[in-house]
Amino acid sequence: MCTRESFNPESYELDRSFWLTRFTEMKGTGWKVSQDVLQKLLKSLQVNHFQEDKQFLGAVMPRLDIRMDTCVIPLRHGGRSLVQTTDYIYPIVEEDPYMTGRIASANVLSDFYAVGVTKCDNMLMLLGVSNKMTDREGDKVMPLINQDFKDAAEEAGTSVTGGQTVLNPWIVLGGVATTVCQPSEFIMPDNTVPGDVLVLTKPLGTQVAVAVHQWLDIPEKWNKIKLVFTQEDIELAYQEAMMNMGRLNRTTSGSLLICLPLQQAAQFCAEIKSPKYGEGHQAWIIGIVEKGNCTARIIDKPGIIEVAPQVAPQNVNPTSGATS
Amino acid sequence: MCTRESFNPESYELDRSFWLTRFTEMKGTGWKVSQDVLQKLLKSLQVNHFQEDKQFLGAVMPRLDIRMDTCVIPLRHGGRSLVQTTDYIYPIVEEDPYMTGRIASANVLSDFYAVGVTKCDNMLMLLGVSNKMTDREGDKVMPLINQDFKDAAEEAGTSVTGGQTVLNPWIVLGGVATTVCQPSEFIMPDNTVPGDVLVLTKPLGTQVAVAVHQWLDIPEKWNKIKLVFTQEDIELAYQEAMMNMGRLNRTTSGSLLICLPLQQAAQFCAEIKSPKYGEGHQAWIIGIVEKGNCTARIIDKPGIIEVAPQVAPQNVNPTSGATS
Secondary structure, three states: OOOOOOOOHHHHOOOHHHHHHHHHHHOOOOOEOOHHHHHHHHHOOOOOOOOOOOEEOOEEOOOEOOOOOEEEEEOOOOOOEEEEEEEEEOOOOOOOHHHHHHHHHHHHHHHHHOOOOOOOOEEEEEEEEEOOOOHHHHHHHHHHHHHHHHHHHHHOOOOEEEEEEEEEOOOEEEEEEEEEEOHHHOOOOOOOOOOOEEEEOOOOOHHHHHHHHHHOOOHHHHHHHOOOOOHHHHHHHHHHHHHHHHOOOOOOOOOOEEEEOHHHHHHHHHHOOOHHHOOOOOOEEEEEOOOOOOOOOOOOOOOOOOOOOOOOHHHOOOOOOOOO | OOOOOOOOHHHHOOOHHHHHHHHHHHOOOOOEOOHHHHHHHHHOOOOOOOOOOOEEOOEEOOOEOOOOOOEEEEOOOOOOEEEEEEEEEOOOOOOOHHHHHHHHHHHHHHHHHOOOOOOOOEEEEEEEEEOOOOHHHHHHHHHHHHHHHHHHHHHOOOOEEEEEEEEEOOOEEEEEEEEEEOHHHOOOOOOOOOOOEEEEOOOOOHHHHHHHHHHOOOHHHHHHHOOOOOHHHHHHHHHHHHHHHHOOOOOOOOOOEEEEOHHHHHHHHHHOOOHHHOOOOOOEEEEEOOOOOOOOOOOOOOOOOOOOOOOOHHHOOOOOOOOO
16 A cells, blocks of 8 residues: 555554544645635735846846746846745545655645746745644654655755644645746746647546545445446555655656647657656646637547556555445 | 724624634634644654755855754855745734734744844745635635735735635634845854843733733633723733734844843843834843853743833723623
8 A cells, every 4th residue: 555665554553444534533624715715815915016127137037926836036136036835735645644745745846846946945844733633643643744745855855944833623734945046947837839739747636536545434435436446446546646646746847737849749748758757757748729818728528548557556455444 | 902093893894793703713722732742743854964064155154944943044056045934823813804914924024033134035925714714704804814914024025925825724824934145144043152131122921911802702701800900901901912913023123032242232222212213112131141051941030021001092992892
C-alpha cells in the first residue's frame, strides 16, 4: 500500500480502522469557497496600483496580482521580481501521513512551476493540528506529515524555515513558496495564440480515485460499485492517484495545462517520457486554442484517454480492509 | 463602540445580539498549540543547512530560521536577504469586522517590525470563511474584514497581492509578509548585553479585556464581576485593547519587547510620546538584562504600571448590551 519502503502504518502504533474513523472526524469536508463567493470577497482586495509600475532598463516590469494563483511583484532592487504563492488543503489521503505531507508540499510548489519558476528560495509551512486529536495521535501522525512536507521541499531544492502552527477542528496543511528572480526566470501566462494546443501533464480523476477508495470501508457504498470494480482496481487507482499528487511538478511540470505550438507539443510529450526526466512521466495533447474571448469549453463528445498505471500491481497491499 | 467613524454595526444589517451568538459558534476557542507539542512538531522540521552559508564581500550573511517568528534567508543575489513571516489568528473581537481585519493585518506585520524591518514588499492573505456562516452573513461580514486587512496593509506601505481562501469550521484570518532587503535593513535579535533594560511598547492584558467584555452578555459571568467593574470600565478597557491590537507596530514599534542601554531606553520612552510619532504612543521600562543562560524570569513582587487610556470615555457606546 505504501510507496515509501520505510513507512509502515503499524510503526505509528495506530490501528488502521480506528485511525480511519478518527481521521474522518478531523478532515475537512469541503475546502473551496464557490467562485461567485470568492469573486465577492476578492473585490474588496483589488489592488490599488499605488506603487507605480516599476521599470528596469526602460522596460516596465511584469506584474501578476490577486487574480492569479501566483503573484509576481517587481522589487525595489533593479530588475528583480518577488514571486510568491500560498496554498493549503485539508488532507484527503487517510492512510498515510507521509504521503499527505508530500502532497501538501507538492501542492504549494505546483503554482510556482505553472509560471515556469523552478528555483524556490524559501518555504513556510502552515499547519492546523486537529483539536480532536489525542496527544498520542498527534505525536505519531503530525511528525510524519511534517517530515514529508520537509522532504518534498528539500527534493525541490528548498527548505522550510518558518511557519505557523495552530489548533483547528480540521487538519490543515499548506505553505508559502517564495523566490526572488529575474524576468527571464518566469513565464507570464499570457502568450498563447490561436492554433496552439493544450498539453496536460497529469491525469484527471485523482479525487474520484481517493473517494472510491474510502468507499471500500463503507459497506453501503462498496455494495454499489463492487460489481463494476474489483478491490485491486481501486487500490491500484488509489496508489496511482497518490503518486501523481505527491510527484513534484518541477520535472518540465506535473499538473499543468500548457499552451504550445503543435510541433513543440508533440516533441514535449515525447521528451517527458524519456529517462532524462525521471520515471517515465507522461503528457497528453487534449485541446486547441481558438480565437475568442478568453473562455474555455469542453467539446460535445470528448474522448477519454486511458492512462497506463505506473504502479506495479504487485505493490498493492492485498490486506487493505475491504468490506464486502 | 466603534473607532472608525464610517463603520456602524447597523450598516451590515445584522442584529448585534444575533451576531454575537452566531460569532461564538464560529470563532476558534484555543489557537495555540502548547510549547512542548510545538517543540515536538518542529523537531522534524529542523533545517538541514544543506545550502551553504552565503557570503557577500567576504562576510557570512546572517540567517534566522524556524526557531524564530521571522525568518531571514540569504538570497542567491549578492548581499540581499529574504525576510518573511506568517501568522494567523482566530478573531477574538466579536463586534466589529473592520477592527478584526485590522488586527489580523497588524498581527502579521508585527513580527517584521520586531526585527526592525519597516518596509514590506508584499502581503498574502490567508482566509478561512466559517462553513457555519449563512450567505447573508458572509456577504456582509467578510468583505469588511478583507477591506480592513487591505487598508492596514496599505497604511503600512504595502499591498495584498494574493492568498488563499477556504471554508473552515472556525473563522481564520492571517497572512504572509515578505520583503527583500540588505543586512543593514534588519536587526538580528542577538545583540543584548547585561545591563541593558527591557522596554515594552504596548500594555499587556488585551486578551483579558476582550474576554471580560464578552462576559457583559453572559449573566452568570457578569454577576461575578459587576461589583468590581462598571460596564463603562469594561467598555473603555475593551476599546483600549482593540486600539492597541489594531495599531500598526511600525511607528515605532507596538507590541515589542526591546533591549536597549538605559540611557537610550529613557530617551526612546520620551520620544515615542512626541507628536512626531503620531497619537502619543507610550513605552515602559519593565526589566533588566542579567548575565545568564538565556532564560527569562518574573521577579518575586512585580509592580503594576497603570496605563492611562487613550480612548476618550465619551466615545464609548452606552447602548452596548450589558445584562445585569
